[in-house]
Amino acid sequence: MINLRKNVKSLSPNEKEHFIEAVKALKANTKGKRVADNKYDDYVLWHAQTMEIAAGSDANKNMRNRAHRGPVFLPWHREFLRRFELDLQQEVSDVTLPWWDWTADANLRSQDPQIPAWTLSPIWKEDFMGGNGDPDSDYIVGAGPFKDWITQELDDAGNPSIKDRLRRDFGNFVRTLPSQIDLYNIFTYEFFDTPYWDVFSKGFSNALEGWLNRPQLHNRVHLWVGGSMLLNTSPNDPVFFLNHCNVDRIWSLWQDLRYDHGYPDDGTIIDRNAKKIDYYNLSDKIFPWQDEPGSKSIENVLEHRNLNYCYVYEK
Numbered sequence: 036m037i038n039l040r041k042n043v044k045s046l047s048p049n050e051k052e053h054f055i056e057a058v059k060a061l062k063a064n065t066k067g068k069r070v071a072d073n074k075y076d077d078y079v080l081w082h083a084q085t086m087e088i089a090a091g092s093d094a095n096k097n098m099r100n101r102a103h104r105g106p107v108f109l110p111w112h113r114e115f116l117r118r119f120e121l122d123l124q125q126e127v128s129d130v131t132l133p134w135w136d137w138t139a140d141a142n143l144r145s146q147d148p149q150i151p152a153w154t155l156s157p158i159w160k161e162d163f164m165g166g167n168g169d170p171d172s173d174y175i176v177g178a179g180p181f182k183d184w185i186t187q188e189l190d191d192a193g194n195p196s197i198k199d200r201l202r203r204d205f206g207n208f209v210r211t212l213p214s215q216i217d218l219y220n221i222f223t224y225e226f227f228d229t230p231y232w233d234v235f236s237k238g239f240s241n242a243l244e245g246w247l248n249r250p251q252l253h254n255r256v257h258l259w260v261g262g263s264m265l266l267n268t269s270p271n272d273p274v275f276f277l278n279h280c281n282v283d284r285i286w287s288l289w290q291d292l293r294y295d296h297g298y299p300d301d302g303t304i305i306d307r308n309a310k311k312i313d314y315y316n317l318s319d320k321i322f323p324w325q326d327e328p329g330s331k332s333i334e335n336v337l338e339h340r341n342l343n344y345c346y347v348y349e350k
């Protein structure tokens with residue numbers, strides 16, 4: 036069966052309920068081999084700890100790391116989402132990941148100046164992600180299905196020794212979400228990425244991640260939501276997965292339009308010192324799952340249709 040990933044606005048009440056049920060079940064699942072206290076927090080730690088590892092002999096983690104700021108960003112998160120979706124289905128079999136079209140939300144306008152425009156979006160309703168954090172309670176989310184959500188944070192040494200509460204602070208760090216024009220503009224990029232494959236590169240991947248004319252697109256969404264989404268532990272907020280599902284959808288559209296899966300033809304990514312960047316080359320298994328049986332290489336995830344899912348577009 037092909038997993039059909041739908042726009043958030045197209046979800047039925049039953050689909051929303053099942054998605055929330057599956058996410059909460061992962062949070063409660065302490066079985067099996069894990070890196071955190073539960074299977075949901077595994078994803079938080081994988082994301083955060085991978086960001087802490089510099090990639091290449093010429094870079095630091097803020098220039099290029101094993102999940103961000105380079106051409107690995109899109110394939111790494113595609114595999115991250117695929118694994119998360121499969122784990123959700125172990126809890127509730129009919130669940131798939133929905134995508135949040137933030138450009139549609141950027142166009143929302145409230146008729147009442149006392150009512151924020153974001154309240155008009157289906158993603159922030161009480162029956163789905165819930166809304167903004169409470170400014171009188173340090174921006175802790177106090178309503179909706181995740182009002183009692185406990186987050187997993189890292190201490191200064193990178194150890195998962197801190198627990199916190201889910202926080203959001205809409206529109207404080209940047210006032211607006213990415214617009215439709217912002218999105219159209221990245222489709223002008225002919226190349227997936229360019230040497231030297233880092234935060235300064237001029238290409239589609241870096242533009243979609245949001246480093247060109249920063250902050251844009253993916254990065255801008257994290258900043259607009261604020262709170263827990265600002266940190267390297269940003270998967271603590273379940274909306275992380277809806278944001279990245281949309282990012283993956285946009286990449287798939289660019290791939291189809293360019294007839295290009297994205298990586299250089301020879302599959303080799305080298306740094307300024309003419310050395311291969313570990314975990315960046317087409318044949319490299321994706322970190323940190325590289326030693327698992329059946330683990331995916333970057334080449335394995337470039338065509339999303341081979342991964343048993345597709346995106347649904349409704350009129």
